Every structure is written in structure tokens, then in C-alpha cells.
Amino acid sequence: MNELAAPRAAERAARESYGRLLAILSARTHDIAASENALAQAFARALERWPADGIPEQPDAWLLSVARHRKLDAWRHSRIQDAAAQALLLLAGEVDVGTVDGTAVPDERLRLLFVCAHPAIDATARAPLMLQVVLGLDAARMAGAFLTSPSTLGQRLVRAKARIRSAGISFEYPEARELPLRLQDVLQGIHAAYGNGWDDVDGADTLPRGLAAEAIELGRTLCALMPNEPEPLGLLALMLFCQSRAGARLNDAGAYVPLDQQDTARWDPDLLAQAEQHLRQASSRNISGACQLEAAIQSAHCERRVGAPVAPEAMVALYDNLLALRPSLGAQVSRACALAKARGHDVGLQALDAIAAGEVASYQPFWAARGHLLSAGGARAAARQAFDRAIGLSTSAAVRAYLNGTSERL
Template sequence: MTDPAAHRATERAAGESYGRLLAILSARTHDIASSEDALADAFARALERWPIDGVPDQPDAWLLSVARHRTLDAWRHTRVQDAATQTLLLLAGEVDAGAADGAAVPDERLRLLFVCAHPAIDAAARAPLMLQTVLGLDVARMAGAFLTSPSTLGQRLVRAKARIRAAGIPFEYPQARDLPQRLQDVLDGIYAAYGTGWDGVDGADALPRGLTTEAVELCRILCALMPNEPEPLGLLALMLFCDSRAAARRSDSGAYVPLDQQDMARWNPDLLAQAERCLHRASGMNMLGAYQLEAAIQSAHCERRLGAPVPPEAMVALYDGLLALRPSIGAQVSRACALAKARGPGIGLQALDAIPANEVASYQPFWAARAHLLAADGANAAARQAFDRAIGLSASPVVRAYLNGMAERL
């Protein structure tokens, strides 16, 4: 039996509540993998029952109750009766009572982010683990954000979850003294979520747009939680600068518009003002960090709306500072583009050539930048080859169309 309304309700719950539900389950079971299995069963059960019984008044509470019972049944079957099981048995009754009286499901996303940043978990797995557990992203979708293959990332996550289970890593909220130690990983997870949503806004799926909104919301919560830390403010400013230009990324016909060609009248002045205030507050704490520098770079890009563009050499200096604080392939590619604008495309190409080839073989922004600089330098044949490489690596139809147009004009 099919019911479009029930299916839409299930999809909406998966997109909006998956992370919260998984956080609550994992907080009690200390086992992310089994919690994921239980939640998957609950969603499957919803697809069966909601078209027949109707969508419950509290879908999240219904899903949580079913997942909790599934976990209890599995533990009873295996006769695992440890302290965590006894706790779960008690809490299951509380949750069922909450579902009965319509109580809202609590939001524990931020707690689970800090759990995923536990120092006992492999550092390379922390941010991907956050995206998978808190936001429900699959490995195929997020592998590109970490410049690795889906199979490698999948193995990394399996090992991380096994480590959590074997080591009994606690899911309690860390002490205040532990937060600064885990903060960088949490910020990286939030920004990876934002970047995944930002890169995926071309499709009809609402999930990418929801990811950017959720990332900004989580960062706002983090700023309130740690008001004396400048880097959460820096990250929030960075995302707000990007959000402020979202409406200008596409023309009226839906074509991709690069930053330097965007209609500044379509930028959101309220978000720009919020971003500037966050960056100003962060800079006032006199603890410079990478996210503050990235936000400062975005602020500089936006200065042309005031008729006072930042000098090209100043942009190069900002990227130099960013690379000194936190080297990355993305920052190296962006610095090469800034160098090209300041000193000519040949200098920019030299900077691109200095990046190890194996690190950028599948990095789409590198090939797009290389194509543009080769074209500007008059090397049309090589530029066409680079455009072809960039087009093949791009998952966005509108970006592919834009690059195709650039290649055809050579």
C-alpha cells in the first residue's frame, strides 16, 4: 500500500531528525553501529505502518520508541545483561512515556559531535564520523570532501566504530576542561557538513540545503556554548559570508555564476552584517585561527561591493597566513589563483605545479584553476585538456556546463 503523504513524512524525518535520533540512541547504547541498525529498522517499519495507520503526531518519538525496542529485543536475544543494558531498560520506559504524552525528542547533536571528537578515535575518522552519525550522510556522498575514496573512508569509519565499542568510549558530555581539546575536530565536522551541502545545492533534493542550515545552527549553538573561543565565531562568519552570496551563485536561467561575476545586488546584506560582526568579535579576542583567516578572505572578496576591492597582494598575504596556520590543498590552490591575479598567470601556474601531483590527481578545483590560468596564459591546447579533466571530476551539472562553455570559447 502506498501513501505519498506518509512517504514524504518519513523522508522529512530522515532528513531533519536522523542525527538527533541517532545521538539519543548512541548515548545510551555506547554503540553507534547497532544504533544505526536499530534506526534503519525503525524507518523501514515507518514505511510499512504509516501508510496504514497514519503519520503519528510525534514522528520522532515514534521512531525512537521503535528503535529502542529493536535494540532491547536484540540484547535480550543475545542475553547481554550489562550495566548499560539495565540503564537502557529503564530509559526505554521514559522514552515511551514521552512519546505517549507528545513530548519533543531532545536535541543531542552537539553532544554527539564532541563524542566523535574523543581523542581515542583516530583523528582522520572524527569529522567523517560526525557527518555519518549526526547528519546521516553516506560514505559515497562525503568521500570527496575528505579527498579519499568511498571504500577507504568506509573502512576508516568501520574501524572507528569498532574502537568506540571495544574501548567503551563514554558518550557522556565531556567536562568543560575537555572541550577546547576537541573543539577543532568539531569545527571541522561542522564545516565539512556545510561544504557538502554547499556543493550539492544544484539538485532537487532538499537535503543539501538542509545541511548548510543545520551546520550554521550547530555553529551558533557552539558559539553560545564557548563564548570566549574565537574560532567558532570565525567559522560562523565564514559560513555566513558564503550564505550571503547564495542567491547570486545562479543566474535567472540557473547557470553557474563565478564569484567575481556575481550580481552584488543579490547578496544578502543582513547576513553580510552578521558575518562581519562575528569576525570582529573573534578578532577582538587576539587569538588568530585558521577559520578566522578564511572568514577574513571571504570578507575581502565582499569588499568590492563597497567600491574598495582588497589589493591582490593583500589576498596573497592572507593565504600565506592561512597556509602557515593550517596547510591544505584547497588553500594552496586558492593562493595560486591569488598569485595569478597579483603577478600574472605564469606565476600562478608555477604555484600550482609546486603541489605534489598525486595529491591533486582527483581534486576538481585544482584542474578548474589550472584550466583558467592556462587559458589566460595563452596555452589553449593544455587549457582544453585541463578543462576536460575538471569537467570529468565535477558532480555539478551547472558547473560542468559552465566549464564546457569556457572550453568551447578557447
Template sequence: MTDASPDRAAERVARESYGRLLAYLAARTRDVAGGEDALAEAFATALETWPREGVPDNPEAWLLTVARRRQTDAIRRSTTRRHGEAHLSLIQDELDDLAMSHDAIPDRRLALMFACAHPQIDPAMRAPLILQTILGLTAADIGAAFLVPPATMGQRLVRAKTRIGELGIGFEIPDILALPERLDGVLEAIYAAYAKGWSDLADEGSALATEAIWLGRLVVALAPDAPEPKGMLALMYYSHARRAARRDSAGAYVPLEAQDTALWDQDAIAMAEALLRDASTAGPTGRCQIEAAIQSAHVARRLSGQDNWPVIVQLYDILLAMTGSPVVQLNRAAALAQAKDPVVALASMENLATDKRMAEYQPYWALRGHLLAQIGDTAGAHDALTLAMGLSMDPAIRDWLGAQRSRLVSLN
């Protein structure tokens, strides 16, 4: 037994191994929801048992053993023929597992990711489903990432998991011919996970971002001739290179245009540039490659000392035509403000004012407040910045927005 705090040990396993444990459990029965239930019961048992008996030397293996027993018991209680056959299969699994070292739990996350991205799963739900099953993100977190109310996202996730079981979708990595139709959902999920980790500078956020990069490298290795996985991995490396520059020595938020380029990780940028070059010569240009090219234009400032806003706007034009995404439109407006002026930028995002998804989207109100301040609409800027502050989860960004709002007051 280890001396670690039971609560802290359970939290670490949930953060680092949830997806690996769930992928193993779900692969046994093709029942994602059942695997989640079994794993949840195992964690509940751990929180009850570990304070009394101590944290086991291998918490992951302990949880897996308990969860597998719960899974087997649940199927044993079923009286249907299908579940009876599944029970016999699980008994064989248990016998096979006796020969397996618990120090080497099979990693079936990639197989689960591609099961979630199966063609018969709703395309809009493939990435959200991967985020919940592999990384354990909540419906609220996933809904925020995809601009969908948490309750609605939760219902859709339940239906998608049920669909996997109904269709008997195999938990396996598809052959090379079947990869393209599943790649988009997998790449979208990996980058959404990275974005969540990027927004959190705490250790947990760094771990999530690092995990996403690792998954991205796995996909690139799986499909070395496909350009989009390389574009996505390049995109993550570009962003990761700037992580240390996002806060000053006092912990205050530093926006991209004010960052000290000497703090950027040159090795990560070099890897990103090489990946983007490879992707650009490997085939048609996709969304990930365009987004990576935008980041490449941003980091070029470290060499020339000059921003590349006109080029960035042109790249956003291509991306917006490709996706029609309101988030892309918002980012394009921010680039327009730098390349031209705030009036043009505000006009370009005028239709977003009636988009219900923007009502609780913090970057929309932050940018709107910033642009209104630039054109002298102090009252409008104050209201927008106040809303942005209320929607900010990061105290450093909230303080930065508050400082902008205070400057408005001092101008009156």
C-alpha cells in the same frame, strides 16, 4: 495519520531528523553502530508499513519508537553480563519515556558530536565521524570532502564507531576545561557540512547549509569566549550571504568575481563582520578566523568596487603555513593569478600535479584549465577542462566549464 507520500515523508525525516534520532538512540547504549542499525531497520519498517497504514501524524516519534524496540530486542538477545545490564538500563529508559511527550524528542546531537571528538578518537576521524552520525552523510560524500577513497573512509568510520563503544565514551557535553581539545573536530565537521550544502543549490543543500549554521550558533553559545567558533560562524555567514548571486536569472553559474554585489545579503554580512571582530579580539588567531578574514576581503568589493587580491594572497600565505593543505594551496594559486599573473599561479601549484588526491578533485582541473588557457596552452587547457567537466556534479558548473572549453576551440 497524515496524507503525505510515504516515500517523501521518510525522505524528509531522514534529511531533517536523522542526526537527532541517532544521537538519542546512541546515547542510550553508547553504541553508535547499533543505533544506526536500529534506525535503518525502523526506516525499512516505515517504507513497508506507511504505504499500507498511512504516514503517522508524528513520523519522527514513530521511527524512534520502532528503533528503540529494535535496540532493546538486540540487547535482549545477547547473553553477556554487560549487555544484560544494558538491557535493564533500557527497560528503565522505556519507563521514563512513557512520561515524555513524543513531540519533544530530546536533542542530543551536540553531546554526540563531542563524543565523536573525544581525545582518544583518531584526530583525523573526528570530523568524518560527526558528519556521518549527525548528518547521515555517506562514506563516499565524506571521502570526497577529505580527499580519501570511499572504501578507505568507510573502514575508518567503522573502526572509529567501535572505538567509542570499547572506550565507553560518554555522550555528554564536556566541561569548559575539556572543550578546547575537542573543538577543532567539531568545528571542522560543521564547516564540512556547510560546504557540502553550499555546493548544492537545491532545497536539500540549502537545508544542510542552514542546519550547519544552526549547529555553529549552538557551539558559539556553548563557548562564548572561544574565538574559533565565532570565526567559523562568520565564515559560514559570509558564504551564505552570496548564495542568491551564484546563479543568474536563467540558472547559469556566476563565479565570485562576476557576481552582482547588490544580490548579496547585507544582514548576513553584517553578522559575519561582527562575529569576526569579536573573534579577533578574543584570543589567538586560528584557521577559521583566517578563512573568515579571506571572505571578508572578498565581500569588501561591495563597498569599494575594487578587489583585494594582494591582501587575499597574504592571508592565504598565513593559512598555508598554518595547515599545509593542498586545497589551501590551490585557492592561493587562484588568488595569485588575479593578483599577479597565471604563470606565477601555475608555478605555485606545480607540486600538486603529483599529488594523488588531486586526480579526482574537480577544482584542481578547473583552475588548471583556466590558467593554461590564459597562457595560450590551448591543448592543455582543453584536456584539463574536459576532466573538470567529467568530475562536476553540478550541471550549471559543467555548462560553464563547457563554455570555457568552447571558447578555446573558437580560438584555434
């Protein structure tokens, strides 16, 4: 057997089945942390045994069996005899190969997303908890997206998992009337998963290859689960617009290319068409939402491919509407850039200066935008200082190189 076949099979299982396996392991005991440890041990065992024994016919079932027995061993070793332990013993006899063949359970990842969106869990922990327990991301990769440090985020996640266990939160789908109440958190989690799939992050794990595609798949599944809700369609459209441009973000030499300089011939026309279709379908519901507005903004950016860019003032209006529905630091910075294009760099800088300094101290897009607007106004020394700050905060080597080159040209 090819020496790389076993590691590749384990990586594929982690990418495609991690959340589903974790949901099955956690369903009875509600102990996500213990299930994560057991699953990690199962993957480590796979990397030991599969090269010698061969890749099992059903890798998911093999991993589940090993992880389940690791959990049983841990419970027996601790000599804890309570209802959760008894439930785990029952689980050992209930879960069979049929549970992980993809038919008995429709999509355990999506089920677990709704578990993580339970109102008993702290709101600031819900989206990062989804990324960790469903997609296997570590705190180092996620921290920047949630504007916090890895240590702070790690503590938040530990508390959230403890809350799930102590509160006995059900691992079933919420009732139909409860789904919309948890929907916004699930949308945020999937959106954050997509964003984390874009770049390599210094010091983070290497698991999320193909994470953007997995987030899109979860978006499609969510649309099927809630076909009458417009916001899942808006999120799916948003991700597809961005994904259509993935092939143009780096040139042939691997250098970063900003959106307004990308070769539109490298954009994927099929994904663009799907995105426009989903956005139209969402708009037909006549219920405005933040995801739909973000998708509309991306659609406007993509109009450049047919030589019909959206008027700058129209882009400002889109951001105004987005901020009215869902204020965010990213939308404020993007609005400032839109204002600069519509009314001049001074107006854009004023909008950036209006943002509280404490909120942007560690926010890389703010400093990159500030550098560009200062350089447009001829303030080269101040622009270089802003670019240096942005370079220090960037987690992507390609983006750092681009910003460094821009700064040096000043």
C-alpha cells in the same frame, strides 16, 4: 491525507532530529552502528505506517520507540547477554516522550559531535564520522571532501564506530577543560557539513537537503556553548558569508556562476551583516585562528558589492597567514589563484606546479584553476586538457556544464 505528507514528515524528522535520536539510542550501549540500523528500520516503518495510520503527534517519540524496540529485538535474537544488553533493557524503560521534545536534551547533535571528536578515535575518521552519525550522510557524498574513495572512507567509519563501543567512550559532554581540546575537530566537522550542503553529488544519498542551514544552526549552538572561544564565531561568520551568496551561484536558467561574475544584488544583505558582526566579535578576542582568516578572506571577496575590492596582494597575504596556521590543499590552490591576480598567471602556475603531483591528481579545484591560468596565458591545448580533467572529477552537473562551456570556447 495528502500522499506526500507522510514522506515529507519523515524527511523533516530525519533532517531535524536524526543526530539527536541516534545519540539517545547510542548513549547506553555506545554501539552507533546498531543504533543506525535500528533508526533506519524505524524510518522505513514510518514510511509504511504513517500514510495509513496518520502522522503521529510526536514523530520523534514514535521513531525512537520503534528504533528502541528494533534494537531490543536484535539483541534478543543474537542471545547476547552482557552489560551492554542489560543497559539497553534499562534504556527501554527510561526514555520517554519528554526526552525528545527538545527541552530535556539541549542539542544531542552537538553532544554527539564531541563524542566523535574523542582522542581515542583516529583523527582522520573524526570529521567524516560526525557527518555520518550526526547528519546521516553516506560515504559517497563525503569521500570527495576528504580526498579519499567511498570504500576507504566506509572502512574508516566502521573502525571508528567499533572503537567507540570497545573503548566505552562516554556520550556525555567533555568537562569544560576538555572542550577546547576537541574543538578543532568539531569545527572541521561542522565546516565539512556546510560544504557538503552546497551541491548534489552523483551517486550519493538525497538526505542532506537543507544541510547548509543545519550546519549554520550547529555553528550558532556551538557559539552559545563556548561564548569565549573566537574560532566558533569565525566559522559561523565564514558560513554566513558563503550562504549570503547562495542565491547568486546559479542564474535563472540554473547555470553555474563563478564568484567573480555573480550579481551582487542577489547576495543576502542581512546574512552579510550577521557575518561581519560575528567576524568583528571574533577578532575582538585578539586570538588569531584559521576559521577567522577564512572568514576574513570571504569578507574580502564580498567587498566587491560596495565597489571596494581588496587589493590582490592583500589577498595573497591573507592566504599566506592561513597556510601558516593550517596548511591545506584548498588554501594552496586558492593562494595560487590570488598570486595570479596579483602578479600574473605565470606566477600562479608556478605556485600550482609547486604542489606535489600526487596530492592533486584527484583534486578537482586544482585542475579547474590550472585550466583558467593556462588559458589566460594562451596555452589553449593544455588548458583544455586541464579542463577535461576537472570535468571528469566534478561531482556537480552545473559545474561540469560551466567547465565544459569554458573549454569549448577555447
